[in-house]
Amino acid sequence: xxxxxxxxxxxxxxxxxxxxxxxxxxxxxxxxxxxxxxxxxxxxxxxxxxxxxxxxxxxxxxxxxxxxxxxxxxxxxxxxxxxxxxxxxxxxxxxxxxxxxxxxxxxxxxxxxx
Amino acid sequence: xxxxxxxxxxxxxxxxxxxxxxxxxxxxxxxxxxxxxxxxxxxxxxxxxxxxxxxxxxxxxxxxxxxxxxxxxxxxxxxxxxxxxxxxxxxxxxxxxxxxxxxxxxxxxxxxxxxxx
Numbered sequence: 130x131x132x133x134x135x136x137x138x139x140x141x142x143x144x145x146x147x148x149x150x151x152x153x154x155x156x157x158x159x160x161x162x163x164x165x166x167x168x169x170x171x172x173x174x175x176x177x178x179x180x181x182x183x184x185x186x187x188x189x190x191x192x193x194x195x196x197x198x199x200x201x202x203x204x205x206x207x208x209x210x211x212x213x214x215x216x217x218x219x220x221x222x223x224x225x226x227x228x229x230x231x232x233x234x235x236x237x238x239x240x241x242x243x
Numbered sequence: 244x245x246x247x248x249x250x251x252x253x254x255x256x257x258x259x260x261x262x263x264x265x266x267x268x269x270x271x272x273x274x275x276x277x278x279x280x281x282x283x284x285x286x287x288x289x290x291x292x293x294x295x296x297x298x299x300x301x302x303x304x305x306x307x308x309x310x311x312x313x314x315x316x317x318x319x320x321x322x323x324x325x326x327x328x329x330x331x332x333x334x335x336x337x338x339x340x341x342x343x344x345x346x347x348x349x350x351x352x353x354x355x356x357x358x359x360x
Contacts, residue, residue, distance in 0.1 A: 234286035
């Protein structure tokens with residue numbers, strides 16, 4: 130039972146480089162989201178999706194792009210990495226419509242931007 | 244808009260002692276409340292949740308929480324902690340009034356629980 134799978138687990142980038150964090154879930158969940166975790170700030174919502182083809186911005190969307198072409202996958206793209214994007218990123222999914230809101234999290238992707 | 248306050252960023256507790264981790268929320272609508280636990284180098288997993296009904300909610304690993312609407316609180320408790328409870332604990336809130344949107348959780352800043360042998 131894989132649940133939510135994130136790759137890579139660790140990544141080091143130079144300022145200005147681009148990359149994609151991958152997220153896949155095998156629970157047929159409608160809702161998927163990306164959070165970033167920073168010390169003393171808890172988790173902040175970056176982008177979310179309520180179904181294939183539908184995405185929306187969360188609390189801290191600047192510098193990130195997402196797309197949702199399938200139910201299973203929800204990649205997060207950093208277009209031009211900045212040191213302020215050094216963080217731990219979590220993908221999470223949930224059942225969606227009329228759900229209780231319980232989120233299932235991946236194990237995280239630790240990104241360092243030099 | 245909703246928000247969550249976890250006043251204690253770190254809580255050290257002796258093994259087998261009781262613990263309470265505090266969580267207060269603000270919201271203009273009815274809410275769903277959650278506690279998540281994050282063990283070192285892992286993702287978050289659900290500890291317990293309050294959706295409706297009984298205000299005392301029991302979760303995994305012997306934890307429980309009490310929803311207090313008048314005080315807008317959802318404190319987490321355990322009567323006797325173990326070394327394995329060392330982790331970071333996050334309180335979270337979502338709106339309980341819509342068919343969609345319940346998943347947009349707002350998290351607190353977390354409380355790091357350290358168990359002292």
